[in-house]
Amino acid sequence: MPVSAFAAQSSARPVSHGSLASAEPMNAGVSGVGGGSSVGAPFDISNASSRHDLARVGQVGYRVHELPTAQRALITSVQENVGVIQMARNGLDEPDEYVPIGKDVSSRRYLEQKSELSRANISSNLTSASAATADLLKTTTMDDGDDVYMIVGSAVHTIATNVEHILTDVKAVVSLQEQQQKQFGDAGNQPVLDKDSLLNAARNLADAFSDLLNAAQPLDPNTPDRERMEVGRRKRLLDGIDEISGICEYLIGALQEDCAGDASGAGGSEEVAQFREAMLHLAEDVAHQAAQLIGRAKVLTQRLEEPEQQEALIATATSAGINTQRLVATAKIIAPVAQQPACQAQLLEAAKCVTKSVQQLLATASDVAPQSEEPLVEEIAESVQQVNNAVDSLERHIAAGPLTTTHDSAVREIDQVTAALADSSGDSAAMAKYARKAAVHTAQLVASLKSQAEAQKDEAQQRKLLTAAKDLADATAKMIESAKACASQPESVGHQSDLRDAADSLRQLINTVGESVIKSRVIKSLQYASQIAIIAATELVNTAQGAAKKSRASNYQLTQDCKTVAEMIPRLILSVRAVRRDPDDTVAQLELIGSCQHFLPPCQDLINSSRIMQPTVSDGALQRSLNSSINQLQNALKELRTAIDSSNNVVRHMDLDCALEQVRRLQHDLSDLERDLRDGPLLPLPGDSLVDATIQLTQSQKAINQESAGAGSACSEGSIDQCGTRAKELSNRLKDVLESMRSLLAFSSGSAGRQPDEEAAILSDTSRVLDAAHDYIDALRKFSLQPSRPANEQNQLTPEAYKHLNSLRSELADALAALSNHVPGSRQVDNVIQLITQRQHQLQMNPANAVGADSGRFLDYAGLPDGAEYSNLQTDFTSAAVNLNQATGDLVHNSSAGNAQNLVHSTVQFGECYDNFVDTGANLVRATEEPVSRQTLAHGLNHVSDKSNHMLLAAKNAAARLVTESINNMIAVVTCNEESAEERVCDSVLNRLQSIPPAVQQATRNPASSDGYYPSLSGIIGQTESLAESMSEIARCSVDGNAQGFCQYAQIFGESVYKVAAYHAAQCVYLVGVADPMSVPGRRPVIDADLIKGQLDEVRTACASVRHVESDNKPIYRTAQIIAKAAGAIVSHCKSAKGNSSGSETIGRRVVQLAKDVALETSNLVNTVREMENDFEKLKPHFNDQAAKLCEAIEKLYSLAGGSECAGYSAQVSDSGLRAQEPLIACTDRLTEAAILLIKAARHLSARRNDSRMYESYSSSSKAVSDAVKLLVTVIRDMAPGRKEISEAIDSTRSAQQQLRNLDLDGRANLGSHQHGDGSNPCMQQMSTSASYIVNLLPAAEAAALAEPETLAHSVTNMSSYLTALKDACIGSQQCAPPQEQEALFDQTKTVLEAAEGFLEACHQTGGNPEVGSAARDALRESREILEDACRELLDTLAAAVASGGDYSFLTEAIEKDMDRVEAPYGDLAASASLNLVDFQTRIVRICADIRRTHQDLCAAVSTEGVADAGQLHQLAEQYRALVAEARGAMATCRSADTERRMSRALLAIGRDCLDTAQLHSALPSAEHADRLVMQVQPQLAEHLAELLSPLQASHRGTQACINAANTVSGIISDLDTTIMFASAGTLNAFDRSTFTEHSVFPRKNDDSPEQAHTSHRSVQQPY
Secondary structure (H helix, E strand, C coil): CCHHHHHHHHHHCCCCHHHHHCCCCHHHHHHHHCCCCCCCCCCCHHHCCCCCCCCCHHHCCCCHHHCCHHHHHHHHHHHHHHHHHHHHHHHCCCCCCCCCCCCCHHHHHHHHHHHHHHHHHHHHHHHHHHHHHHHHHHHHHCCCCHHHHHHHHHHHHHHHHHHHHHHHHHHHHHHHHHHHHHHHCCCCCCCCCCHHHHHHHHHHHHHHHHHHHHHCCCCCCCCCCHHHHHHHHHHHHHHHHHHHHHHHHHHHHHHCCCHHHHHHCCCCCHHHHHHHHHHHHHHHHHHHHHHHHHHHHHHHHHHCCCHHHHHHHHHHHHHHHHHHHHHHHHHHHHHHHCCCHHHHHHHHHHHHHHHHHHHHHHHHHHHHCCHHHHHHHHHHHHHHHHHHHHHHHHHHHHHHCCCCCHHHHHHHHHHHHHHHHHHCCCCHHHHHHHHHHHHHHHHHHHHHHHHHHHHCCCHHHHHHHHHHHHHHHHHHHHHHHHHHHHHHCCCCHHHHHHHHHHHHHHHHHHHHHHHHHHHHHHHHHHHHHHHHHHHHHHHHHHHHHHHHCCECCCCHHHHHHHHHHHHHHHHHHHHHHHHHHCCCCHHHHHHHHHHHHHHHHHHHHHHHHHHHHHHHECCHHHHHHHHHHHHHHHHHHHHHHHHHHHHHHHCCCCHHHHHHHHHHHHHHHHHHHHHHHHHCCCCCCCCCCHHHHHHHHHHHHHHHHHHHHHHHHHHHHCCHHHHHHHHHHHHHHHHHHHHHHHHHHHHHCCCCCCCHHHHHHHHHHHHHHHHHHHHHHHHHHHHHHCCCCCCCCCCCCCHHHHHHHHHHHHHHHHHHHHHHCCCCCHHHHHHHHHHHHHHHHHHCCCHHHCCCCCCCCCCCCCCCCCCCCHHHHHHHHHHHHHHHHHHHHHHHHHHHHCCHHHHHHHHHHHHHHHHHHHHHHHHHHHHCCCHHHHHHHHHHHHHHHHHHHHHHHHCCHHHHHHHHHHHHHHHHHHHHHCCCHHHHHHHHHHHHHHCHHHHHHHCCCCCCCCCCHHHHHHHHHHHHHHHHHHHHHHHHHHHHCCHHHHHHHHHHHHHHHHHHHHHHHHHHHHHHHHHCCCCECCECCCCCHHHHHHHHHHHHHHHHHHCCCCCCCHHHHHHHHHHHHHHHHHHHHHHHHHHHHHHCCCHHHHHHHHHHHHHHHHHHHHHHHHHCCCCHHHHHHHHHHHHHHHHHHHHHHHHHHHCCCCCCECCECCHHHHHHHHHHHHHHHHHHHHHHHHHHHHHHHHHCCCCHHHHHHHHHHHHHHHHHHHHHHHHHHHCCCCHHHHHHHHHHHHHHHHHHHHHHHHCCCCHHHHCCCCCCCHHHHHHHHHHHHHHHHHHHHHHHHHHCHHHHHHHHHHHHHHHHHHHHHHHHHCCCCCHHHHHHHHHHHHHHHHHHHHHHHHHHHHCCCCCCCHHHHHHHHHHHHHHHHHHHHHHHHHHHHHHHCCCCHHHHHHHHHHHHHHCCCCCCCCCCCCCCHHHHHHHHHHHHHHHHHHHHHHHHHHHHHCCCCHHHHHHHHHHHHHHHHHHHHHHHHCCCHHHHHHHHHHHHHHHHHHHHHHHHHHCCCCHHHHHHHHHHHHHHHHHHHHHHHHHHHHHCHHHHHHHHHHHHHHHHHHHHHHHHHHHHHCCCCCCCCCCHHHHHHCHHHCCCCHHHHHHHHHHHHCCC
8 A cells, every 4th residue: 555545544543553554565666666667668558558538627526616716727727738638639640741842862851850850859848748747746745725726737737738749749750750761762860660659659648648637636625535535636646657657768769869868969878877777776765765764653653652642643654655655756757857957856856855754754753752762763763864865865966967077167167267367467376376276176187087097998098098187287287386486476477477378288288188088078068958958948938938828918029039949949959969970070069069159149038038928927827837947948058058168168279170171061062952953853841932042041141241251350360269250150151051042943943934054053153152161261270370470460460361361252252242143033133223224324315325316315306206296205104104103112012022933023024114114205305395394304214213223222112212203203294395384283292192192001010200209290280380371372372373382382282291191190100000019119220230331331432542642641631531430420320329239238348349449440540641741652551551450340340230139120010000000091091182182172273263163172172181180180199109008007006006905904814824934935926026027117118208109008018017917916925925024015015006106197297208398207207216116125025035934036036137237238337427446446345345244144153053044145145236336337447458357257256156155045954055155155255255356456556555544544533433422421441551552553553454454443442
C-alpha cells in the first residue's frame, strides 16, 4: 500500500499496528526510480492500449455550477485544454498533405532541416510539458485553495499547449520522412522511423495527458468520502506519470532526440547519461532513507499511549511520505530531460519539501516521545540526518550540472583578471593583487589539465595536456616574479610594463591552450546554453501568445516580438545541429556564436514586452505561467551570455579565416545550383515568395556594402577583432544573397519571362559577387596579419594596401549592383529611366538630338501637320495625359504593395504612356504658334519628365503627387487657347479639388504631413480667413468684370481648400486612425539615414572639387565652409535625435560617440585649411587625407543609421481606427463637394454677371463651404485623440476607488481570515509590477498630454489597464499579505488611484494641445509628481513586505535594473554645468562606507542569529541604487576613458555581490550559504568597493585628501558641539588628565581613509 493510503487510513480510524505497517511497502514504490518501471527500459508500444474514446471530461461526479468560482474556473480550463489535446490527437489521423518540391540539393536540404526542426521542437515541448507535470505534482502535497487552483490551472495550460505542438511535430516528422523517401529514395541523414509506432506513441501520449488533466480536477468539498477520493486522485496522477514517462522515453529514443545530447552536441553523450543515472540513484537513495525514517516513526507510534500524540506523529509521517512520493514521481517524469534547469528546479523544490517534512517529523517525535523512548528518538534523528545528507547530495549533483568543469570558470576568471590588471596601469598594488588572483585560477586550470592527462589513454593527447600544463605553470611563475618585482618597487614603470607583458603572455597562452584542449568543452557549454535558451524562448512564445488573448491591453509589440523570436529559433537550432554533426568545424562554431549573439536582443525584447503585458492578464493561472516563463528565459539568457563570452575567448581572431571558408562553401553551393538548373527547372521551396526574395536581396546588398566598408575601416585602424566580425557578417549576408537568387531562379525557371541566357547571366553575376567577396576577405586577412604601423598613425595600412583594398571593395559593390539588375522589375525600370533620359535630351531642344525635325530644334514651331486640326491634337494630348496619370497611380500602388509581377507590368505600361505623352505633347508644341504658350508647354514636358524620373528612382507617393500636379498644369495650358481666362482657371481649380478625395483616402494609412493634430487644426483655422476673403472677392470681381482678380482669388480659394482638406484635415484623419488603441503606433528612426546620406554626398562633392584647385586657396575656404556646414548639420541632427534611442540602451551612446568623431574630424580639417594659408601646395595632400577621414567617420554613422537597430517603422491603422476616421472623411468630402459647386457657380457667374439666379447659386455654395469648414473644425475638436480614452480611464479609476471603499466598509477582516503571512503572494508581485509600469508610463503619458495627442490614447489605455490590475491585486493581496502590511497596502493603493484620477483629469485638460496655458501644464506636472511619489511609496512598502516574508525577488530585480543602468547612455548628465566631479566623489565615498557598514551588520546578524533583517537587504539595494546614480554622474563628468571603464567594471562587480547577498540570504538558514555569505561575499564586496574608489583617488589624490580632512573636521566640530552642550548643562566631566594639545594633534594622524576618520570621531568622544 502506498504512503498515501497510509495517510487515509490513519486519519479515518484509531491507530493500530496494521495501519502503521502500511508504510512498510514504500521501498517497493521507491524502487521504481531505478528499476521496475524504470524510465531507462524500452517502452513497448504494442502493449499500450489505444484509447480512442477519451470523452472523460464529464466524469466528475458533482454539479459544476454548485462549486466555488475558483473551482468552476479550473474545471472549465481543464475541459477546454483536454479538448485542445483531443483535437490535436484527431489531427494525427488526417491524411498528409505534401507540398510540391524539387529534386535539387536545396530541396533535399530543406526537407532535412524541416525534419530536424520538428524533432528539436518535440524535445523542447517535452521538456516544458515534463516541468509542468512536475509542477502539477506539487499540488498533491497541498491543501485545496485558490493558490492550488492557480498552480493546477497554470500547469494544465502549459501541458495542453506543449502536447498540442508535440503531436503536430510528430505528424510533421512522419510526413517529411515519407516525402523524402518518395522524392529521393532515402531518409537522408535522419534515422528511419516506424510510422505506425510513432503515431501510436503520440496518440497514447495524448491519452495519458488527458487522463492526467482529468485527474487534476478539484473534488467536491461536500463529498462524504472526500479523503478516499483524494487518495484515488493522487494515485491516478502517479500512475499517469509512470505511463507518460515511458512514452516520453520512447519518443526521445525513437527520434534520437536526447535533449541533453542535443544540447551538448553529442546526442546521447556520456556526460549527460552519467548525470541522469546518478540523479536517479540519488533520488532513490533519498526515498530509501525516508522509508527507513517512516518505519522508525511507525515503531514510535506503536509505543505511544495518547491518541492525540499518535495522530500528530502519523500526520507528520504521512506528510513526509507524500513528499517523498512526490520526489520519486518528479524524478521519473523529468528523467528524459533531467539536465534542463526548469526540470531541475522542480526536483530541487521536491527535495526541499522532503527536508522540511522530515524536520517536522523529528520535531514532532521529540515533542511526543516519553523519556523512555529517547534512544528511538535518537535513531529517528539519525535517520533524519541521513535523509538530509541524501538530499544535499542530490542538490550538489544537480547544481554541478552535466558539463560543469574547472576549465570554464578558470578561463573566464583569468581573462577577466588579466584584463583588469592591464586596466590598472599605474597602480602597482592593484596590479600585484590581480596577478595573485590570476595565479590562483591558473593553478586550478593546471591541476585540471593534469588530472585529464592521467585519465587519457591516448599517449599523444596525454603529452599534449601535460605540455600545456607545464607551459601554463611556467608562464604563471614568470608573472608571479614580475608581480613581486612590481610590489617591491611600486613606482617603477618598467616593472609594471613587465608585469603587463607577462599577464598578456599568460592570456595568449590560455587562448592557445583553449584552442587545443578547452575549446571543445567551451563549445559544448555553448550548445548546452543554447538548447536551454531555445526551450525557454519557445515556452515563453507559446505562453505569451495564449496570455495575450486574456489581456486587457493592446499587445501589438508583444505580438511582433513573439514573431521575431519564433523566426530566429530555427536558425539557432540548425546552428546547434551543425556543430553537433561536426564538433571540430570552426565555421559551424562561429555560426553558432553568431546565432546566439543575434538571438539575445529579440529575446530580451520579448521578456520586456511580456513583463509589460503580465499585469493586464485577467487569468491568474496564465499570469503565473507567464511569470514563470519570463524568469526561465531570463536565467537562460544569462547563462547564454556567459557561454558566448567564454566561446569568444577560444575562437578569437578566427573570424577572417572562417569567413573566407564560408565564401568557398557558398561557391560550391552555387556550382550545385548551376548543375541542378541544367538538369531541369527549379521549383520554389515551400514558403518562398518572389516579394520576400526581392526584399531580402535588396537588404542584403545594402548590408554587404555597409559591412565591407566597416571591415575595411577596421582593418585600416588595426582592429583585427572588429574586422573579423564585419567580415563574418558579410559572409552571412552572402548566404542570404545566394538564397534569394535561388528563389528568383525558381520562380522564373522555365517561364517565358526568363530566358536561358538570362539565367546564365544571373549565375555569372552571382559567381562574380562571390569571387569579389572572396578576394576582398582574403586581402583583409593578409593585411591583418602584417605588422602594425606605429600607434600614432591612424591608418595602419600602407598607401598601396589601402588603395588595393578600396579597389577590391569597389569591385564587390559593382558586382552587387550588376546582380541587383536581375530583380524582377529592375530591368524594366532601368529601361524606362533610360527612355525618359533620352526624351529629356530631346526636350532640351538640342539640335544634335533632334528627332523628326529636319531643320532646327525638336520643339521649334513647325505648324500643323498635313490634314491635322489643332483641336484633335489637344484631344490626343489630353487623352495621353489621363493615361499617364492612371499609369502613375498604378505604378505607385504596385510598388508599395510589393507585387513583383504587377510592378513589372505597371512599369512597362508607364513607359509606354510616358512615351505617347511626350510624342503628343511635342506635336502640340510644334503646332502652337504663340511663343509664350509653346514655351510653357515645353517647360511642362520637361517638368513631367524630371518628376517621372525621380518617381521611378524613389517610387514615393509625394513624387507621384508632383507628377500628377505637373500633368494637370499642362492640361490647363493646353486648353488655354479655346477658353476664356476665367474658365481656364476654374477648370484648373476643379482638377485640383477633384484630387482631394484620393489624397484623403491615401492619408487613412499614410501621413499627409509632418504636423501634429492641433497644429493641423490651427492650420485649418488659419485658412478660414483666406477662404472667406477669396469667396467674397470672387463674387465682387465677377460682378465688376475683373477677370484678373477673379482668376487670382479663384486660385487662392482652390489652394486654400486643398490645404484644408488634403493636408491639414487629411493629417488629422491619419492621426485619428493611429491614435486608436488597437492601432500600432509607428516609430521614428533614431537618426535619419537619408539626411546623413545627403550631407555625405555634399561633403564628397566638395572634397572632389578641391582636386582641381591649383594654387588659389579661396576655393578651399569655400569648400571648408560647405563641409563644416554639412558636418554641423549631422552633429546637430544626432544631438536632437538622442531622445529617439529609448528602444535601446546602447544605441544612444553609439550615436553620440560617432557624432563626436565627425565633429573631431571636421575640426581637424578646418585647422588644416587654416594652416594651408602659409603653404598651400605642401598641405594640399594633408587636406585630402583629413577629408577622407571625415568621409569615413560619416560613413560609419550612415552605416549605423541604416541598420535595423536605428530604423523606424510606419504605423499600422487597425480596422477600428479606420472606422473612427469615417466622420472626418465625410466632412472633407462635404467640403470638397461644396467647393466644387462653388467653383462651378463662379464659372457660370463670370459668364453671366447679370443673372441673379447665378448669384444666388454662388451665395448658396459659399454658405455651404462655410458650413462645411465649421463642421470640419467642430468634428476635429470633438474627435481629438485620447479624449474618449481619458474619460473611460477616469470612469474606470473612479469605479476602482468605489470598489475599494465598499470593500473597506464591508470589512476587510473577512479577506484576511486565511492569511499565510509569508509575503509570497503572487498578487503582491502583481501590485509591484503594476506600480512599476505606471511609473514607467508617466513620462510618455505626460509628453503625450502636452504635445502628442496621437499617442495619448495608447498611454492612457495602458495606464488604465495597470490601475485595474493594481486594484485587483490589492484585493487579492489582503488574503496573504502580512497582517501589519495589509492596512498600509490597502490605503496606499487607494492613494495611488486617487492620484491617478488627478493625473488623468490633468491630461484631459491639456489633451495633447501644445498651445495649452501654463496653468494646465503646471497642474499636469504636479499631478504626475504626486502619482509618481504615491507609486514609489507603495513599491517601498511592497518590497519591505515581500522581503519580510523571505521573498527577495523584488530586491534582485531592482539590483539587476540598476546594473543595467551602469552602461546606459548618460543623457544630459555630461552636459549639465552644475555637476562637479568632486561632489560626486564625496558622495561616492560616503555611500561606499554606508554599503560596507550595512553589509557588515547583515553578515554579523547572519553569524549570530542565522538570518538578517529584511530591512537591511532593502537598505543595501537602495544604497546600491544611489551608488549607481552618483557613479554614473562621476563617469559622465570625468575625462578619462580608463577611469570610466574601471568604475563601470567595479560597479557591476558590486551589483553582483549585492545579488549574491540577496540570493544567499533567501536560502538561509543554511550553514553552507551562511559561510559563503560571510567568508566569500563580504571580502569580495569590500575589495570591489575599493576598486571603485581607486581610479578616483588615483586621478584626484589631492581631492581625496581634502575629502578625508573634511570628514575629520566634521567629526571634530560635532564633538565640540557635544562638549558645548554638556558644558552648558553643567555635566561636563573629565575622566582622565589628557590635555587639549593631545587631542588637537590626533586628527592630523588620521587622514588616510573614511574609516579611520570615523575611528577618530569615536576616539575624541571617549573623554566626555
